[in-house]
Amino acid sequence: MVLGGGEGDGTGCVLSGRDAAMDAALGALYGGGGAGGSRKGSARSAGLGGSAPNVARWLGDIRTYFPGSVVQVMQRDAIERLGLSALLLEPEMLEAVEPDVHLVGTLLSLNKAMPDTTKETARAVVRKVVEQLEKRLATRTRATLTGALDRSARVSRPRHHDIDWNRTIRANLKNYLPEYRTVVPERLIGYGRAAQSVKKEVVLCIDQSGSMAASVVYASVFGAVLASMRSIATRLVVFDTAVVDLTDQLDDPVDVLFGTQLGGGTDINRALAYCQSKITRPADTVVVLISDLYEGGIRNEMLKRVAAMKASGVEFVTLLALSDEGAPAYDREHAAALAALGAPAFACTPDLFPEVMAAALEKRPLPVP
Secondary structure, eight states: OOOOOGGGSSSOOOOOHHHHHHHHOOOOOOOSTTTTBBBTTTTTTTTTTTTTHHHHHHHHHHHHHHHHHHHHHHHHHHHHHHOGGGGSSSHHHHHHHHHHHHHHHHHHHHHGGGOHHHHHHHHHHHHHHHHHHHHHHHHHHHOOOOHHHHHHHEEESSOOBBHHHHHHHHHTTEEEEETTTEEOOOSSSSSSGGSSSSOOOEEEEEEGGGGGHHHHHHHHHHHHHHHTTEEEEEEEEEEESSSOOGGTTTTHHHHHHHHHOOOOOOOHHHHHHHHHHEEEEEEEGGEESSSSOOSSSSSHHHHHHHHHHTTTOOEEEEEESSOOOOOOSOOOHHHHHHHHTTTOOOEEEEETTTHHHHHHHHHHOOOOO
């Protein structure tokens, strides 16, 4: 690819065997043809065209010749560069692809156009990705947030069976009596009896416009993880110009994802108005708005609503994205206005999200990257 091909190849070397096959697979996507295509054709036709057999063969080839991470990038490029989204509506195509977050986002955007014969295959693809994400993220998220909840509930006069002996001993090491080989616990540290009750409420408010596809996938997985923790009451709300509450589906993030409708306009003010109406314990509530902040509703009302929630004691977090790619295009004016209200807007990776939530639950400064 770097040295060129055909008349552009000045090396005098000819590829053969596996190398030639890899070159053809790359040329079909990034070259002027390859894989049986014409070098004189446009890059958009790129040797794959709209032929399902050709695409299926190509998908098999790239899985043979390249590692999974590279396959995912090539699939994403094929969908964007060659306009192959429609072929994902065919079950045999879905069975051939390497599933990842971006593929899930594409499938969700095609959800309404998807024929019934494809939906079960699509759900299986989405479920595979969701299970991979849960395996990667769930344990650390629960451990991090459980620690944050415990610290926020710490009491200084605990009952005997509520004493945290490890913390108590560390806090009283200065009172060690060598002659008795013991520590005098002048200060007891423990947790209140409400340890198993709901301590905090979290509202995830997710923009489902097309640019937020990866964020919707990750937020749905995190929503399900949070909902599995008895100490946190979790609500998940998605919005475009309408608002949909998917809280009752949080036991299955696949159902949540298929309940979204990627694309359309954006009315952040309406979504926040709904979330605000559901808050009953503001001092114990964290609202997480995940949006690129391109507001189609009433801007001033949106900002007043955020200010009112913060004044009531709500911890308000604004994430421009929840994905591995960093911040997309976003409304910088709105981001600056939110920062002035004490709600800085920033992009967050899935690996950082547990730390951000822990900080919000403990009401300490957020770890803004």
